[in-house]
Amino acid sequence: MDKHLARQVVEIGRALYEKGLVAGAEGNISVRLSADTILITPSGKHKGALAEEDLVVIDLSGNVLAGRHRPSSEAQLHLAIYRQREDVGAVVHAHPPTATAFTVAGLSMLDPVLPEIVVTLGGVPTVPFAVPGTAALADAIRPYLDDFDALLLENHGAVTMGPDLESAHQKMESLEMAARIRWMARMLGGERQLTRDEVAALLAARAYVPATSGRHPGTKLLKWLEDQKESCKPAHSDRK
Numbered sequence: 001m002d003k004h005l006a007r008q009v010v011e012i013g014r015a016l017y018e019k020g021l022v023a024g025a026e027g028n029i030s031v032r033l034s035a036d037t038i039l040i041t042p043s044g045k046h047k048g049a050l051a052e053e054d055l056v057v058i059d060l061s062g063n064v065l066a067g068r069h070r071p072s073s074e075a076q077l078h079l080a081i082y083r084q085r086e087d088v089g090a091v092v093h094a095h096p097p098t099a100t101a102f103t104v105a106g107l108s109m110l111d112p113v114l115p116e117i118v119v120t121l122g123g124v125p126t127v128p129f130a131v132p133g134t135a136a137l138a139d140a141i142r143p144y145l146d147d148f149d150a151l152l153l154e155n156h157g158a159v160t161m162g163p164d165l166e167s168a169h170q171k172m173e174s175l176e177m178a179a180r181i182r183w184m185a186r187m188l189g190g191e192r193q194l195t196r197d198e199v200a201a202l203l204a205a206r207a208y209v210p211a212t213s214g215r216h217p218g219t220k221l222l223k224w225l226e227d228q229k230e231s232c233k234p235a236h237s238d239r240k
C-alpha cells in the first residue's frame, strides 16, 4: 500500500467530514495504485476518523487484494469510472448538502451560471436516480463519463473524478460552493443565467487555462444553450 496516497485519502476523508460534505460513515474515496489496482475507503467507517490501515486494496473487478475491512459499498460506482476513464486517478463520492438539495428539488446544475464552473467542469448534470450501492447506479453514470468530471446523483449526492486525489476533492468542493451561491441567489430573487456569448467567451478563454484536465463538454454546452427550450440538458439523459 502506498503510504503517501493512503495518508492523502485519510486527510480528504477528514476534510469532507469537517466541511459537512459527508456525515458519519457516508461517502467514499478511492485512488488508482496501478492500471488495475485501487485503494478505497472501507465500508461503514466514519470519514472523520479513518486510519491508513483501514483502507482496502481492490482490483478492477472488485476483488479484495489487501486490507482487513470490506471495501466501500459504492466500490462498483468507483470501478465503473476507472474502467471507462483511463485518465482518472482518483474518485470522490460525497453527499454535499446544497448540491444534493438541487437534485431533490428537481433543479439542474447544468445550466451555465458561474464562470468558474463553466471553465473547469462545463456543468454538472444530474444522473437519474438509482439505488445507492447497486450495479444500477454504476450503469446509470456511464453515459455521462465521456463529457463530465462531476456528476450529481439524483436524491443521493455527487461524484467527482480527476487525475489525482487533490483534483477530485477540489471538484467536490467547487460543486458545493457553486450550489450554495446559486441557492442564495434564488433566495435573493433568482439567478441570471450566462448568455450564449458569455459562455462562448469563457470557452474560448478556457483554451488558455493550462490547469484544466479531464473531460469537459466544450462547445456542446453552446449547442445545449441553443436548445434552451430543452432547458440546457444533454439530449440523452439529464433530467430537469
Ligand SMILES: [Zn+2]
Pocket: 027, 074, 093, 094, 095, 132, 156, 157
Ligand atoms: Zn452515497
